[in-house]
Amino acid sequence: RHLARGAMAARSAMLARHAAALIAIRLCFCTGQTTTGTVTESTSTLTTSTSTETTATSSTSTGTTYTTTFTTTATETTYTTTTSTVTEGVAGGDPVARFGGVTLQFELPPGTLTTLLETHDILIQGSVFEGGGPWEQWFGRMVLTTKPGQHRSIDINIKENLLHVNTSQMMRSDFRTLDVTAGADLPGKGSHRVKLAGFHEVVPHGFLGHQIQFRKVRLRDRFQRECVEVAGGVLHFAVCSSPSTEYHGNLRHLSIKYAHLDLVVYHATDWKGVTGLLPELWGVQSMSDFAKSCLKE
Numbered sequence: 001r002h003l004a005r006g007a008m009a010a011r012s013a014m015l016a017r018h019a020a021a022l023i024a025i026r027l028c029f030c031t032g033q034t035t036t037g038t039v040t041e042s043t044s045t046l047t048t049s050t051s052t053e054t055t056a057t058s059s060t061s062t063g064t065t066y067t068t069t070f071t072t073t074a075t076e077t078t079y080t081t082t083t084s085t086v087t088e089g090v091a092g093g094d095p096v097a098r099f100g101g102v103t104l105q106f107e108l109p110p111g112t113l114t115t116l117l118e119t120h121d122i123l124i125q126g127s128v129f130e131g132g133g134p135w136e137q138w139f140g141r142m143v144l145t146t147k148p149g150q151h152r153s154i155d156i157n158i159k160e161n162l163l164h165v166n167t168s169q170m171m172r173s174d175f176r177t178l179d180v181t182a183g184a185d186l187p188g189k190g191s192h193r194v195k196l197a198g199f200h201e202v203v204p205h206g207f208l209g210h211q212i213q214f215r216k217v218r219l220r221d222r223f224q225r226e227c228v229e230v231a232g233g234v235l236h237f238a239v240c241s242s243p244s245t246e247y248h249g250n251l252r253h254l255s256i257k258y259a260h261l262d263l264v265v266y267h268a269t270d271w272k273g274v275t276g277l278l279p280e281l282w283g284v285q286s287m288s289d290f291a292k293s294c295l296k297e
Contacts, residue, residue: 138260
């Protein structure tokens with residue numbers, strides 16, 4: 001009997017230690033998420049690649065079809081970084097524009113691409129969709145385009161019908177909430193589009209002239225936020241999927257139904273060289289008549 005009691009006490013102590021370890025791990029995952037003004041330590045994978053662009057041509061009875069492909073060789077290195085996530089400007093939500101301590105709510109024509117940010121080397125456009133009516137809007141699509149020439153683009157869309165997406169047949173590296181397409185408009189050769197399946201995809205630096213990484217972020221609401229993070233000579237920003245957090249409880253299904261895109265600008269080397277709707281709403285550029293017309297009262 002004494003041996004049995006001793007064994008039970010030892011087992012209880014072991015379970016308690018395991019429970020404490022699990023709680024510590026859970027707290028680490030929950031509190032280690034990045035928010036504005038915090039510092040987090042995370043393990044990341046840096047992918048470096050070399051690429052060659054090849055064009056395959058096939059002839060048909062109706063004309064000539066051109067297919068452009070990229071051959072990439074990638075190496076991965078795992079490293080630990082401590083990242084400060086103090087953001088400079090944000091656009092998303094209903095939609096709202098935040099910069100410093102200022103928040104402005106605005107509205108746009110649904111389904112129409114609007115220039116949000118523009119520098120000498122990249123153009124960022126976005127379009128909104130409506131929720132239950134014209135009184136609520138969210139960004140559903142953002143397009144990143146090279147400048148000058150604007151021949152290449154990354155088209156980012158929130159997946160449609162997320163409530164009914166079957167993830168059981170997906171690979172772990174597949175995008176759950178984003179549809180991402182790389183495109184090229186070649187003079188005299190037409191338009192070419194390639195869908196990027198997930199986080200394992202490598203976009204060569206020369207495609208947009210920017211470093212592009214795909215990342216996933218999990219917060220307490222268990223919605224898998226997926227981000228396209230982009231860094232160039234002027235802007236460092238991310239386009240991320242996000243649920244509509246204004247809906248919760250019995251209406252939580254609407255937070256998934258109205259999942260959308262947020263644009264977060266981490267840094268700009270020179271705001272004087274950044275134009276578009278958002279810099280005007282943020283107050284770093286003088287406000288045009290169009291920007292004024294977008295403001296909600």
